[in-house]
Amino acid sequence: MQETFGIRFQRFRKAKNLTQEDIANKFNISPQAVSKWENDISYPDITILSDLSELLGVSLDELLGKTTEPTVIQQRTEPKDSKDMILRIVVNDSDGSKVKVNLPLSLIKLGLHSNFQVSSTGNKQILNDIDFDQIIKMAESGLIGKLVEIEDEDGTTVDIFID
Amino acid sequence: MRITINKFTFFLPNRFIGYVLKKAVMNEDLFVNKTEKEVKDLFKLVKKELIEFKKRNGRIVLVDVKDSDGSRVKITL
Numbered sequence: 001m002q003e004t005f006g007i008r009f010q011r012f013r014k015a016k017n018l019t020q021e022d023i024a025n026k027f028n029i030s031p032q033a034v035s036k037w038e039n040d041i042s043y044p045d046i047t048i049l050s051d052l053s054e055l056l057g058v059s060l061d062e063l064l065g066k067t068t069e070p071t072v073i074q075q076r077t078e079p080k081d082s083k084d085m086i087l088r089i090v091v092n093d094s095d096g097s098k099v100k101v102n103l104p105l106s107l108i109k110l111g112l113h114s115n116f117q118v119s120s121t122g123n124k125q126i127l128n129d130i131d132f133d134q135i136i137k138m139a140e141s142g143l144i145g146k147l148v149e150i151e152d153e154d155g156t157t158v159d160i161f162i163d
Numbered sequence: 164m165r166i167t168i169n170k171f172t173f174f175l176p177n178r179f180i181g182y183v184l185k186k187a188v189m190n191e192d193l194f195v196n197k198t199e200k201e202v203k204d205l206f207k208l209v210k211k212e213l214i215e216f217k218k219r220n221g222r223i224v225l226v227d228v229k230d231s232d233g234s235r236v237k238i239t240l
Contacts, residue, residue: 022222096231
């Protein structure tokens with residue numbers, strides 16, 4: 001499948017460690033406008049394309065997907081700062097409901113350090129048995145991706161990712 | 164901050180994030196054995212952390228719940 005402009009733009013932006021707000025501030029537009037580009041709802045004005053490609057460190061052809069050469073993106077060598085990591089919890093309940101929670105890792109640490117006890121709530125007992133301290137340690141040591149995958153006897157699944 | 168309930172989206176200033184999260188969480192008695200002040204202080208910190216995270220990383224979908232009956236609640240900062 002051909003890569004859309006939005007996906008390509010987002011890939012270049014992330015490779016340069018820029019946020020949507022960074023781009024928006026640079027061009028005096030709203031972050032929502034940048035989000036629309038990345039979702040292929042709208043496209044940047046032609047008058048800023050040149051500056052945009054310069055900011056992203058790619059050629060105009062690459063930005064527009066007109067190159068046949070593979071784009072070399074420098075991989076991040078140093079581990080991502082844990083302040084910018086997200087802990088994603090995806091719960092697929094056996095009754096068909098689905099819950100996704102995305103929280104900055106720093107918030108999870110804050111909750112754990114504050115020693116707030118999480119009580120069991122409804123059928124989310126499965127979450128209480130997860131050692132979030134251990135997950136944070138794994139994330140800080142550089143592990144990312146899916147770190148936990150649990151399936152309850154009733155079919156409820158819990159996946160935990162670090163991005 | 165935007166809160167989507169089924170097909171309706173409500174836009175709220177980010178300063179309400181602490182209030183929204185506190186209400187959402189406290190309704191389920193998620194925290195036990197803590198005073199009102201301790202909980203209030205924690206949510207002040209939570210608000211600060213979230214807003215700083217958003218400044219660094221852009222928009223974040225905090226919660227997305229799809230119920231089996233088709234209803235949906237989504238909170239985006």
